[in-house]
Amino acid sequence: MEDQHESGLGFSTLAIRTGHHRTPEGEHGEPIFPTSSFVFSSAAEAAARFSGDEPGNIYSRFTNPTVRNFEQRLAALEGGDCCVATASGMSAVMATCMGLLESGDHIVSSRSLFGTTAILFEKYLKKFGIDTTFVPLDDLAAWQSAMRPETKLLFLETPSNPLTEVADIPKLSALAHAEGALLVVDNCFCTPALQRPLSL
Numbered sequence: 640m641e642d643q644h645e646s647g648l649g650f651s652t653l654a655i656r657t658g659h660h661r662t663p664e665g666e667h668g669e670p671i672f673p674t675s676s677f678v679f680s681s682a683a684e685a686a687a688r689f690s691g692d693e694p695g696n697i698y699s700r701f702t703n704p705t706v707r708n709f710e711q712r713l714a715a716l717e718g719g720d721c722c723v724a725t726a727s728g729m730s731a732v733m734a735t736c737m738g739l740l741e742s743g744d745h746i747v748s749s750r751s752l753f754g755t756t757a758i759l760f761e762k763y764l765k766k767f768g769i770d771t772t773f774v775p776l777d778d779l780a781a782w783q784s785a786m787r788p789e790t791k792l793l794f795l796e797t798p799s800n801p802l803t804e805v806a807d808i809p810k811l812s813a814l815a816h817a818e819g820a821l822l823v824v825d826n827c828f829c830t831p832a833l834q835r836p837l838s839l
Contacts, residue, residue, distance in 0.1 A: 650716065650831075650832065653712070653715045653716055654712065654716060657708075657711050657712040657714075657715040657716075658707065658708035658709070658710070658711030658712045658715075659708060660708075669705075669708055670704075670705075671705050672699070672703055672704045672705045674699060674703075675698065675699050676697075676698050676699070677695075677696040677697060677698070706724050709724055710722040710723065710724050713831075716831040716832075717826075717831045717835060717836075717837055718831070718835050718837045718838050719837055728753075728825070728827055729755055729756070729759070732756055732759060732825065733759060735823055736759070736764060736769070736792070737767075739791065739792060739821060740764070740767075740769050740791055740792060741767075741768075741769075742767055742768030742769065743768055743769075743789055744768075744769050744770075744789055744790075744791040744792070745769070745770045745771070745772070745787050745789045745790040745791065745792075746760060746764070746769065746770070746771040746772070746790070746791070746792045746793070746794055747771075747772050747774060747782055747785040747786060747790055747792075747793050747794070747820075748760055748771050748772070748773055748774070748793070748794040748795065749773070749774065749775070749776040749794070749795040749796065749797075749799060749804075749806065750773035750774060750775060750776070751775070751776045751796070751799035751802050751804045752794075752795070752796045752799055752800065752825070753796065753800045753801075753825070753827075756794075756796075756825070757773075760773075760794075772785040776795060776797065776799055776804045776805075776806050777804060777805070777806060777807075779807065779810055779811070779814070782811060782814055783814060786814070786818050786820075790818060790820050791820050791821065792820055792821050792822075792823055793811055793814070793815045793820055793821070793822045793823065794823045794825070795811065795822075795823075795824055795825070796824070796825040796826075796827065796828070797824060797826075797829075797834075798828045798829065800825075800827060800828060803828070808822075808824060808836050808839040809839050812839060822836075824836035
């Protein structure tokens with residue numbers, strides 16, 4: 640399915656059809672690829688794929704048509720350009736933090752969030768030299784006061800888990816961008832069916 644963002648398709652159609660490319664078998668539902676590895680037409684093709692010079696499947700831990708369909712579908716639903724699927728919500732949070740931050744960086748986070756995320760920020764990221772300041776989710780002044788020159792990321796859940804507190808995403812997004820930081824929203828409760836943080 641091409642140009643899903645410009646197609647004007649509804650949410651349900653995007654949820655069902657995005658990323659599905661029929662095989663020569665002409666199936667209506669998408670196939671599941673439970674393979675660990677893929678066949679190459681030549682050693683040169685394998686070398687080009689493993690080096691990253693040529694796109695294509697290598698090994699299911701890296702690429703897999705089933706996962707790729709899911710990623711394309713979720714990106715379309717969220718209004719994003721692309722998506723990376725992970726094994727769990729916590730692995731998504733960890734991958735985001737480790738991919739965007741380095742030693743000496745600072746996070747401003749809502750204190751109303753999933754307990755394991757708080758432990759990740761308080762205990763494990765600290766081991767990598769990444770500091771976190773926790774603030775009330777709905778107190779914009781507290782978010783502003785917590786900002787430092789080394790703040791690279793603002794993190795929140797809205798509605799929060801488990802208290803279901805709600806944040807003003809557009810105001811926090813404006814604050815993050817004004818300070819040269821990124822805003823990360825864990826959208827686990829609403830999903831893109833009810834809230835699309837990328838568009839706010």
